[in-house]
Amino acid sequence: MDDETIGADAIIVCRDVHKWFGKLHVLRGIDLTVRAGEVVVIFGASGSGKSTFIRTINRLEDHQRGQIFVDGIELTDDIRNVAAVRSEIGMVFQQFNLFPHLTALQNVTLGPIRVRKVPRQRAEQAAMELLERVGIPEQAHKYPAQLSGGQQQRVAIARALAMQPKIMLFDEPTSALDPEMISEVLDVMRELAGSGMTMLCVTHEMGFARAVANRMVFIDEGRIVEVGPPQQIFEAPQHERTRRFLSQILH
Amino acid sequence: MTAQGERLPPPTVSLGPSTWLRENLFNSWYNAVLTVVLALILGWLAIRVGEWATTTARWGVVTANLRLFLIGLYPADQAGRVWLSLTALSALAGLSAAVWRGAAVRTLAFWLAAAQALLAGLAAVSELGLAVTFALLLNVAIAWTAFAVGLRLPVPRPALAIAWLAFVPVALVLLAGVGGPLPVVATNLWGGLLLTFLLAIVGIVLSFPFGVLLALGRRSDLPAIRLLSTAYIEIIRGVPLVTILFMAAVMLPLFLPGEIRVEHVVRAMAGITLFSAAYVAENVRGGLQAIPSGQVEAAHALGLNALQTNLYIVLPQALRSVIPANVGLFISLLKDTTLVTIGAGLLEILGIGRAVLAQSEWFGAQLEVYAFIAAVFFVMCYTMSQASYRLETALGVGQR
Numbered sequence: 304m305d306d307e308t309i310g311a312d313a314i315i316v317c318r319d320v321h322k323w324f325g326k327l328h329v330l331r332g333i334d335l336t337v338r339a340g341e342v343v344v345i346f347g348a349s350g351s352g353k354s355t356f357i358r359t360i361n362r363l364e365d366h367q368r369g370q371i372f373v374d375g376i377e378l379t380d381d382i383r384n385v386a387a388v389r390s391e392i393g394m395v396f397q398q399f400n401l402f403p404h405l406t407a408l409q410n411v412t413l414g415p416i417r418v419r420k421v422p423r424q425r426a427e428q429a430a431m432e433l434l435e436r437v438g439i440p441e442q443a444h445k446y447p448a449q450l451s452g453g454q455q456q457r458v459a460i461a462r463a464l465a466m467q468p469k470i471m472l473f474d475e476p477t478s479a480l481d482p483e484m485i486s487e488v489l490d491v492m493r494e495l496a497g498s499g500m501t502m503l504c505v506t507h508e509m510g511f512a513r514a515v516a517n518r519m520v521f522i523d524e525g526r527i528v529e530v531g532p533p534q535q536i537f538e539a540p541q542h543e544r545t546r547r548f549l550s551q552i553l554h
Numbered sequence: 555m556t557a558q559g560e561r562l563p564p565p566t567v568s569l570g571p572s573t574w575l576r577e578n579l580f581n582s583w584y585n586a587v588l589t590v591v592l593a594l595i596l597g598w599l600a601i602r603v604g605e606w607a608t609t610t611a612r613w614g615v616v617t618a619n620l621r622l623f624l625i626g627l628y629p630a631d632q633a634g635r636v637w638l639s640l641t642a643l644s645a646l647a648g649l650s651a652a653v654w655r656g657a658a659v660r661t662l663a664f665w666l667a668a669a670q671a672l673l674a675g676l677a678a679v680s681e682l683g684l685a686v687t688f689a690l691l692l693n694v695a696i697a698w699t700a701f702a703v704g705l706r707l708p709v710p711r712p713a714l715a716i717a718w719l720a721f722v723p724v725a726l727v728l729l730a731g732v733g734g735p736l737p738v739v740a741t742n743l744w745g746g747l748l749l750t751f752l753l754a755i756v757g758i759v760l761s762f763p764f765g766v767l768l769a770l771g772r773r774s775d776l777p778a779i780r781l782l783s784t785a786y787i788e789i790i791r792g793v794p795l796v797t798i799l800f801m802a803a804v805m806l807p808l809f810l811p812g813e814i815r816v817e818h819v820v821r822a823m824a825g826i827t828l829f830s831a832a833y834v835a836e837n838v839r840g841g842l843q844a845i846p847s848g849q850v851e852a853a854h855a856l857g858l859n860a861l862q863t864n865l866y867i868v869l870p871q872a873l874r875s876v877i878p879a880n881v882g883l884f885i886s887l888l889k890d891t892t893l894v895t896i897g898a899g900l901l902e903i904l905g906i907g908r909a910v911l912a913q914s915e916w917f918g919a920q921l922e923v924y925a926f927i928a929a930v931f932f933v934m935c936y937t938m939s940q941a942s943y944r945l946e947t948a949l950g951v952g953q954r
Binding site: 390392393398401403404414417418448449459462463 | 846848849851852853854855856857858859862866867870871874949950953954
């Protein structure tokens with residue numbers, strides 16, 4: 304199994320990661336290696352731990368046992384390690400989490416200006432380029448409340464990209480969107496994948512997974528049940544639980 | 555039937571006053587009866603109050619003691635210093651209204667000028683005479699001139715901020731005096747509206763940042779800070795303001811070494827500030843709790859540290875959402891300054907009112923005195939709530 308061998312271009316390495324929420328054992332020994340430039344789609348039932356897992360990658364959740372390495376840096380309680388890891392990861396949330404008191408442009412420039420100390424002019428220029436890349440440069444001076452869901456999520460993607468991360472995490476980015484806006488966000492993610500970004504996506508969008516993912520990971524009850532390329536997962540799933548879950552969501 | 559895609563204009567509604575009356579006050583027989591009855595009652599009340607105010611009321615109690623009401627026992631020959639600080643305040647307010655361009659600042663500056671104009675009118679018919687009238691109207695003119703200048707000349711914002719910061723010690727020195735050419739005026743002589751205004755401004759300006767720090771401290775992860783903040787808030791909130799003022803007046807000198815004498819006014823200011831900070835802290839804590847955790851997560855995912863997250867993401871949203879609650883608190887604070895009469899032995903405007911009523915010639919003129927004081931408080935409190943409303947609208951509270 305290729306997630307046992309740690310290649311030279313492995314950018315995320317998770318070894319036997321366990322997490323408890325109080326008494327609840329949520330992650331039960333996750334082993335996963337992600338190579339640079341890979342697009343990994345994680346899917347599973349709700350409550351299976353998939354969102355919790357990707358949130359441990361940038362330490363929005365901590366883990367009690369096991370090791371997580373991001374670009375060679377181990378994730379521990381040391382805040383310098385955490386800061387170093389977070390500077391390499393961008394995250395897009397299901398609920399967008401845009402800052403409502405700032406315009407779209409200000410949302411995108413906040414990180415570069417305050418964290419990377421980029422001068423305002425250059426940050427705004429780069430932000431406008433990113434907003435063009437996600438297709439909404441004309442919305443730059445609007446507040447999130449004035450944007451549609453799809454537009455807000457695209458601003459959120461631009462905001463994450465503004466920090467020039469090596470890895471992008473997506474936590475169900477289209478689950479809170481109206482159906483007609485899902486495709487505009489998926490198009491941005493597709494373009495991002497094509498440009499060589501390492502992406503870890505938790506999503507139910509199987510069409511997107513089949514077209515874009517290099518590997519798909521099925522998580523059930525805190526454990527990885529099956530890993531493989533989309534072709535294998537969709538056409539020849541090896542575990543009964545995988546087959547059952549796929550039949551439930553592909554109706 | 556409209557054609558496919560045709561858009562019609564909305565139906566026109568006649569909005570004349572007779573239509574409004576018919577639809578709102580006279581739309582059914584019982585509403586009509588209610589309207590007539592209430593109109594009669596209100597009309598009768600208005601006539602009775604109007605009659606009293608214009609004939610039997612002895613407004614002389616106000617006009618004959620206007621200086622007492624305005625500046626208390628501040629020596630009359632030094633009163634020009636109070637006027638001078640008002641002049642500086644008016645000029646700064648006018649300039650700020652033009653430069654900072656905020657609706658709230660403009661409301662406050664406008665009402666500072668309007669209040670001085672009203673007082674000028676009152677002074678004209680009182681013992682103070684036309685000299686004071688002209689002095690106050692001059693301040694109004696200065697305020698408008700500063701506003702006009704601020705609109706036309708490019709005033710650097712840091713310079714304006716420094717001017718405000720410098721104004722505070724300058725005004726205090728001007729009022730208190732240092733001896734020599736500027737004789738010392740003991741702070742327990744400061745009274746009336748001057749004292750009310752001063753106590754309220756200092757209380758509001760100092761308790762706000764202190765309260766924000768307490769709220770953040772109460773939610774801190776460090777147990778010592780959390781314990782201290784919680785203890786402070788709960789103890790202060792458990793005690794009436796009067797007792798805090800008593801304790802500040804009596805106990806503060808006990809805690810400080812004998813050489814340091816703390817002015818009575820400073821003790822009152824300390825008591826009011828410490829009291830108000832605990833309430834501001836709880837308001838702000840409510841606002842902080844209402845921030846969705848996703849905001850903090852997004853900030854952390856971007857790499858903002860705890861200080862930056864609070865400064866740029868959490869506090870702007872939290873403080874914005876509790877503006878109505880906090881301004882309500884400040885309006886209460888303004889009215890609570892009346893307690894320093896009991897607690898700290900100072901004579902703010904209500905205390906002056908009661909002292910005036912103790913004079914034999916004005917015995918029985920309570921209604922006039924209290925109506926005047928109520929009117930003064932109403933102007934100040936209404937100004938604050940209007941400024942708050944404009945600030946909320948400008949910041950989009952409740953809209954984004």
